[in-house]
Amino acid sequence: MSEIALTLGPVFFHWSADRLLDFYRRIADEAPVERVHVGEVVCGKRMPFSDPAWPAVIERLERGGKQVVLSTLAAPATVRERRSVEDLCGDERMVEINDVSGLPSRSGKAFVTGPFVNVYNEASAKFLIQLGAQTICPPVELSFAAIGAMSVKCPEAEFEIFAFGRLPLALSGRCYHARIHGLHKDSCQFTCERDPDGLGVDTLDDQQFLAVNGVQTLSNQVQAFCPAPDALASKGIRRLRLSPQTCDMVEVARIYRRLADGREESEDARFALSCLDLPGTLVDGYAHARPGWQATAAP
Amino acid sequence: MTTTRMELVCPAGTPAALRAAVQAGADAVYCGFRDETNARNFPGLNFSRDELAGGVRFAHDHGSKVLVAINTFARVDDVDIWKKAADAAAESGADAIIAADFAVLDHVAKNHKQIRLHLSVQAAAATPEAIGFYAAQFGIRRVVLPRVLSLQEIAALSRAIDVETEAFVFGGLCVMIEGRCYLSSYATGKSPNLNGVCSPPEMVSYDEEPSGTTARLSGFTIDRYERGQPVGYPTLCKGKFKAEGKTSHLFEDPVSLNAGGMISGLKAAGVTALKIEGRQRGKGYVSEVVRAFRKAVDAVEMGGDAVDIDRLLAGQSEGARQTAGAYEKKWR
Numbered sequence: 001m002s003e004i005a006l007t008l009g010p011v012f013f014h015w016s017a018d019r020l021l022d023f024y025r026r027i028a029d030e031a032p033v034e035r036v037h038v039g040e041v042v043c044g045k046r047m048p049f050s051d052p053a054w055p056a057v058i059e060r061l062e063r064g065g066k067q068v069v070l071s072t073l074a075a076p077a078t079v080r081e082r083r084s085v086e087d088l089c090g091d092e093r094m095v096e097i098n099d100v101s102g103l104p105s106r107s108g109k110a111f112v113t114g115p116f117v118n119v120y121n122e123a124s125a126k127f128l129i130q131l132g133a134q135t136i137c138p139p140v141e142l143s144f145a146a147i148g149a150m151s152v153k154c155p156e157a158e159f160e161i162f163a164f165g166r167l168p169l170a171l172s173g174r175c176y177h178a179r180i181h182g183l184h185k186d187s188c189q190f191t192c193e194r195d196p197d198g199l200g201v202d203t204l205d206d207q208q209f210l211a212v213n214g215v216q217t218l219s220n221q222v223q224a225f226c227p228a229p230d231a232l233a234s235k236g237i238r239r240l241r242l243s244p245q246t247c248d249m250v251e252v253a254r255i256y257r258r259l260a261d262g263r264e265e266s267e268d269a270r271f272a273l274s275c276l277d278l279p280g281t282l283v284d285g286y287a288h289a290r291p292g293w294q295a296t297a298a299p
Numbered sequence: 300m301t302t303t304r305m306e307l308v309c310p311a312g313t314p315a316a317l318r319a320a321v322q323a324g325a326d327a328v329y330c331g332f333r334d335e336t337n338a339r340n341f342p343g344l345n346f347s348r349d350e351l352a353g354g355v356r357f358a359h360d361h362g363s364k365v366l367v368a369i370n371t372f373a374r375v376d377d378v379d380i381w382k383k384a385a386d387a388a389a390e391s392g393a394d395a396i397i398a399a400d401f402a403v404l405d406h407v408a409k410n411h412k413q414i415r416l417h418l419s420v421q422a423a424a425a426t427p428e429a430i431g432f433y434a435a436q437f438g439i440r441r442v443v444l445p446r447v448l449s450l451q452e453i454a455a456l457s458r459a460i461d462v463e464t465e466a467f468v469f470g471g472l473c474v475m476i477e478g479r480c481y482l483s484s485y486a487t488g489k490s491p492n493l494n495g496v497c498s499p500p501e502m503v504s505y506d507e508e509p510s511g512t513t514a515r516l517s518g519f520t521i522d523r524y525e526r527g528q529p530v531g532y533p534t535l536c537k538g539k540f541k542a543e544g545k546t547s548h549l550f551e552d553p554v555s556l557n558a559g560g561m562i563s564g565l566k567a568a569g570v571t572a573l574k575i576e577g578r579q580r581g582k583g584y585v586s587e588v589v590r591a592f593r594k595a596v597d598a599v600e601m602g603g604d605a606v607d608i609d610r611l612l613a614g615q616s617e618g619a620r621q622t623a624g625a626y627e628k629k630w631r
Contacts, residue, residue, distance in 0.1 A: 075425070075476060077452065082426055100422070100429040116479060118422075118492065120372035123402030141481040141490055149375040169482050170475040170536075173447025174631045176550065180543055185631035201549060202541040204513075205520040210482075212542070212549070217475070219485060285488075291517060292485035 004229050004260035006033040006253060007137075007160055009114075009243040010041045010071040010096070012168065013213055014193040017053035023244070024057040028064030031253040033242070036061050037096055039071035039088065041114070043175075043214045044081035045188065058093075067094065074098040074116040075171050075215070094134075107131045115140050115162055115241075116171070122153040129157045136160065137241055140167045143289035144227065148235030158238050163226070164252055165243025166198060166211055166279065167219040167292055176212040188214075196246050197279040208280060209293075221293055224273050224282035226259055226266040247276045305566055305573055307596050308366065308465060309589045312344045312578035317354045317365075319582035324593030327364035329397060330354065330578065336384040337368045338421060339578045340495030351391045364394040370419035371495045372400045382406045389414045397443065398422075399478055408437040417441040417465070421478035421492065425452075427459035434462050441465055441571065446473050446556065449628045450564050457569030466565055469588060470576025472556040472624050474536050482535045487517045498534045505530060522553075557621035559592065562599045564626070 008027060011020065027036060038057055040047045058068050070093055072085045082101060089095055089105035097106060098114040112135040119125050119138045128136065137160040138147050144161065151159040177199065178188040192199075198211035198218050208220040222245070232238070240260065242252055255272045258264035264272075274282055285294030309325035311317035320328045331337025333345040346354060355365045367388035373381035381403050388396050389411040396414055398404050399421035407416055420443040424430045433439045441463035444453060457464055475482065477491070484490030487502040502517045511525040514533040521533035531537070536550040556576070558565065565573065573596065575588055624630055 074479075075423075077425065082428060086428070099426070100424060100432055101426040102428070103432050104428050104435070118372055118400070118478060120400065120492065121375045121378050121402055123373065123378045123405070124400055127401040127405055139481065139492070141484040141493065146375045153375075167481075167485065169485050170480040172475050172550075173445075173449075173625050174474060174550075178631075180545065180547075180549065184629065186628075199542055203520040204523050204539055204541065204546065206541070207519055209486075209519055209540070217482065217550070286484070289488075291488040292481070 003238060004232055005035065005239045006256055006260065007035040007069075007239050007241045008033045008037060008249070008253070009137075009162075009165070009241045010037040010039055011244045012042050012166075012216060012218070013196050013198060013244075014043070014046050014049070014190060015196055016193070017050060019196070020050060020053045020057060023249070024061055026250055027253075028060045028066060030250045032257040033066065033253050035067045035069055035094075035239075037069045037071045039096075041071050041074050041098055041116075042171075042216045043192070044073055044076065044078060044084070046190070046192075046214075047081075047084065049190075069094040069096050069112055071096040071114065072098050072102045074114070075173075076101050077173075097133075103131060110134045112160075113137065115168060119150075120146075122150045125150050125154045125157065129154060133157055135239065137162060137239075140169070140223070141286055141292065144225070144231075144235075144287040145289060148237060151236045155236055159236070160239035160241050161225060161227075161237060161287070162223060163240040163242060163256065164273070165223055165245055166221070167223050167286070168216060168243075169210070169219055169292075170217040172215050172217070175215050176217070177214050180212070185215075200279070211279070219280070219283070219292060221280040221283040222273075222278045223284060223286070223292075224270055225284045225287040226256075226269040226273075227287075228266055229260055229262050232260075245279060247278050251276060303571065304600055305562075305596055306571060307589070307592055308572050308574045309592075310470075310575055310578040310580065310585060311354070312339065312341075312580065313582070314346065314350050314354055316578075316580070316582045316585045318357060319586040320589050321358050321361045321363045323586045323589035325363055325589050327366055327394070327572070328354075328358060329366040329368055329574075331368040331370075332384050332387070334380070334384070335374075335495050336371055336381050338370050338419075338491055338495045339368075340371070341500075341579055344579060348387050348391070351388070351393065355392045359392070365391075366395040366397055366417060367391070367393045368397040368419065369403055370397050370399045370421045372421075372492045373402050374493070378402050385411065395440070404433070404437040404439070415440045417443060419443055419478075420445055420467075423476045423478040425456070425476075427456065430456075430460045430462060434460075443467075443574065445476050447476055447625045449630075450561065450568050450626045451628065453565070453570060453626075454568035463571035464569065465572040465574050466558075466570045467556060467576055468558040468562065468565070468573045469592065470556055472551065472554060472622065474551040480536075486519055486535060498532075503533055552620065552622075554620040554622045556624050558623045558626050559595055561623055561626050562595055566599060
C-alpha cells in the first residue's frame, strides 16, 4: 500500500439513482481508491431522487473494502435540508462537513472538512482539529505550497488536495440552470439533470470559461494536479481527491494510483488523463499559486 | 417584531468618508486597516493605526460607533498579521471587530473580551446551527447576512437565533454566497478571501474595436458595448456569457442593490442593523447616501409608508439599474 491515499469526492451533479448505482458498482469493484464520499452536496431539492440509492451504494462500497464518507450539503437552507445535515452528522461513519452548520452536531466525533469550508491557515486548521477534524481538504484556490505549509504545522491531521475534476468555484442562492431555461428555482423542473458534467459557459469570444450546475458554478476546465509522490511526502500530504465526472473514473483512479505509487511520471499521468473523454482542457494553476485556469509544469 | 430602533451602518473607506458618514447621521461606520486584512484592499483606501484612533474619537464624540473589518482569511505562516490587526482595533477603542476566519475570531474571543465580535458576511453563516456555533465558540453578538437570503428566510432565521442580524440595503450585490466564491481567483489569481479584492482593476482592459468597446478581465471577454453605450466595470458575475446557444447576463444583470423600499420589511423580519456598502466611494457619495437612508430609516421607525421612502431615496439612482435582489423571492 502506498503512503498516498486516493479519495473519490462526492458527485456534484444531478445523476439519476440508476446512474449512481452503476457508477459506484464499478468504483467498488475496480477503482483503486481507499475512500469514497457519497451524498448530495449541491442542491437539497435533488435529494429525493438520490436518497433511495444510497443504502445500496454504501453497502456495495463497504463490501468492496472502501471507507465510505457521508458528505453533507454545502449550503443547507430549508428545515428539511438542515435536518438531513444533522442526521448525517449523527452517523457512525465518517462524515464530510461542507458547511459550519454541521459542526455543532459533529463536534467531538471524527470528521472531514470539504473544500467548501474555509480553512486558509494553520491556526484555523488547529481549531477544527481540536473539534474532531481528521482530514482537511482546503478550498480549491489555495496553492500546494500553502496547503503543504499548513500540513507541516498540523501533523495531527491529514491534508487532502483537490487533484482532479472541474473545480467547484461558487455557490449561490439562485439556480442558474433554472435561470437559463427561463424557470424559477422553486419550479426548476430539474433541468440540471441534462448536464451530467455541468453546462459549459463560454465568453462572448467563445473562450471556454465556466460551467454551471444548478446553484453551483464550476470551472469549465478540469483540474489535473499531478504531483510527484516525493513532493507530497515532503509536505506530509497523504491524500489526493478525485472529483467525479462522467469520464472513466476507474481509469482516472488507476492513473493517479500509478502516479502516487511512483510508477508513472507526472507528465505521463497528465497525458493519460488528457486522453480521456473530459469536459474541458487540463489545468493546475491554483496548485502553483497562479490563476486557476492556467496550465503549468509539474512541481 | 422587534421594537429596537434599527442601526444604520455606513462605509468609511477613508477618514474623510468616516467624518462625512458620521455627520450625515450614521449610527455606526465600518472601516479597515490599509492592508490585506480587510476585504476592500484597494490602493488609497483604508486606515492607518493612528487614523483609526482619530476616527474612533471623532465618531464617539458625535455619538456614532466604529466597527473594524478584519475579514479576509489569514495567510498560512502570517496569521500574526491578522492577530495584530485585531489587537490594534481593540486598542483603538473601536466598538466591534468584524471577522470571518476561525483563527481571528478565536484570537479576539480569547484576548479581547471587552470588544464586540460581529461575524462577517465572508463567513457565509446562514443557518441557526452555523450562527449558533459561532455564538457558542466565540461569543459573536451579530451576524452579517449573505445577500442571497429572501425576507422570509431572514424572518425565520431571526426567530431561531439570539444574536443580532445585519443586512445589506444599498451598494454592490454579490450573487454568489460571499466567502465561498473563487471566480475572481480562478480568472485573475486574486480573490476576496485571500487578497481582499474581486475582479481587480489591474487585470481589467477596455479594448476599442470597430464595433465598440470590449471589456476584458485577465483576457476573458466579460462584456461588449456598442459605440455610445455606457461602459460598465467587468465584474465577473455581472458579465455577459454564452450558454445553451443563448447570450445573456447569466449570473446577474449589471445592477446594484437598493433595498431602500424594504426597510420596513427588514425591520419586521427582525433585522437589527442595515448596512450600506461602498468603502471605495468618496465622501460626497457617502454623505448623500447616508443622509437619504437616515431619513428613510427614521421615517420607517416613525411608521412612515413605502411611498415616502421611495421618494426619499429617488435621488440615489444615478442612472444605474437597481434591484432589491434576493430579498424578493422571485430573484431566484
